Amino acid sequence: MLTAIVISVGFLLACSLILAGLLVLAEKIILNYDTCRLDINDGRKVLEVEGGSSLLNSLAEKNIFIPSACGGRGSCAYCKLKVTSGAGPVSPVEEPSLSPEERASNIRLACMVKVRRDLQIEIPEDLFSVRRFKARVARKKPLTHDIVELRLDLLEPAAIEFEAGQYIQLESAEYKGREAVMRGYSISSRPADNQHVELIIRLVPDGICSTWVFEHLNVGDNATFSGPYGLFHLSDTQAPIICIAGGSGMAPIWSIVRDMKDKGITRPTTYFFGALTQKDLFFLDEFRQLENECPWFKFVPALSKEPQDSTWTGERGLITDVVARHFPDTSQHEAYLCGSGGMIDAAIAVLVKNGMPEDNIFYDKF
Template sequence: MILGSMLVSIGISVGFLLGTGLILALLLILAEKKILNYGTCCIDINEGEKKLQVTGGGSLLSSLAENNIFIPSACGGRGTCAYCKVQVVEGGSITGPVEEPYLGPEERKNQIRLSCQVKVRNDLKIRVPKELFSVKKYKGKLLNKRPLTYDIVELRIELLEPKTIDFVAGHYVQLESEEYDGHDRVMRAYSMSSPPSDKNHIELMVRKVPSGICTTWVFEHLKEGQEVVFSGPYGKFHLSNTDAEIIFIAGGSGMAPIWGILRDMKEKGNTRKATYFFGALTQRDLFFVDKLTKLQEEVPWFRFVSALSNEPAESDYKGERGLITDVVARYMPDCSKYEAYLCGSPGMIDACIKVLKKAGLTEDRVFYDKFV
């Protein structure tokens, strides 16, 4: 009896504390939005190259986007991807706790910040790479949405406004979802699997993430014929200008930029030798095997290796079995003269980099896009 009433009073106290905390947090957000007025602030970019007049109070990332300067922002401003770094030369507040884990000592010294975490409260002077000025916002029409596996769809989008895009194979766009079921619009990064020669279309491969905002929209709400909005192109993931032999490693939707690069290589007559290791769980996760096998037959420079880690031993699957890391280690005992290009989950990429380094590949010859 006594224990019961003690538990009830503890429950009431905890509820009271949580409720008070929630009300205080809401009041702070309201105060920031309604009471504090930062007026118009000037953002000076690259020592006067551009000067923007923006309404204070927003994030640096969104204030720039409203003025058609698109900084990469794969996580849509949540402070988890660290893609949105810019140099804030003057006027930035102190680095916040969300930013701390993503900034190295050299970056802090150079006033690098996550632009999604910097509030525009006063005039700012910033520096951004010039190539970001050529990133544009596009309107397109979804021509085709087709399943590649049970959890990956391919989207083919026709560009409407502007009608063409110039990009380098391996780069990505940021697709904007629409509002649905109480979710705001979000932007997420998707690599282009189409070749740059097709300037009027882009193709993407999107893997369903359970409870993911953008992928649920793509799978359950986005319909063929519908208008889509994206910005781009972004990225640093592309083939280097050397003739070193290539190791590609990617599974699932990580294939998107690799497929784009392979199509581009074929079209341009690039004959750099390349082996593509496609890691997956079972046969139902494999796709494009026919296309990759055909490419292997058509050109002498390409080899395709699939590896399944969970495929039942008695199945009719003819490819390699085991973890992708073990298969790569078996095929590539000495990687010292290669370059490696990896795409997919951070865990897969980190595990593969360890194997490649053990086989003699130096870090400056490893390139990757982690799908965070």
């Protein structure tokens, strides 16, 4: 009986695999999509592309780079674009990422829309200034046991214009049978230093791109990235600022606070940095120096898993509890948050509970 079930399941599995293979083959060989026209922003640009690729890749081939933090897997929802005609029905992969309003306004995931016929699309103007950069690794410095800082010298183009808080998409190379991918990394350097880009990258266990950075990318190697992307940057108000970050979430905040210093912005700023233990902390000396130079700036590192009998005399506990202790009233502040989704959701809940309007909270979830 058991053997019969195993044979039937195996037979069904083999049939599905053969069918899937035939479909892929049919799509590749039999279907010929010819050349398709991409009409962008009501004729502002008209591109001719070979049909058959995703809209995301077709645009990248023409040097128009759409944010794609998951590298086209349909999971990050960063590649949303308005496709007013020619896209076909919304795919099941897109469904969870699109609200009913977005679906009604023809918003789609560019990585999931296949170019099969002429398309009319709308692309935000700021994305036309995104470029692809060739760079060389000038420095690779361990900051903790699982975080490195990369400094990239720009080769071509030789300079980048960006706002503190924005990110780039680093392109990894193939290694040990793992595919080349693109992943988003916030720029940690200052916009004033525009011939370099610095990144702070945490090793994600079994992660494709971060493992490539840690194990295969070395000083002197070439690296390619596109950017800048993103809307996470300092607002143009006078409100006092609360920054909250954890781990490599340090990157955009490190850029923002030093850019404030460069530009003479003196809005009172308190930066809470959450870590597990002392071995997860970095830049302590740099922040002490910044505090000495900038009376408007305060750095508050907090440890949630540091042994009680250790030498640590600073804040202890969950970063959200530490923020709540320092700021029982957040109604007049703005907040800039960066780190894991869980940390950001918890921080938003505390800030809002203590009076901060949600519109005053800006974040990048890693």
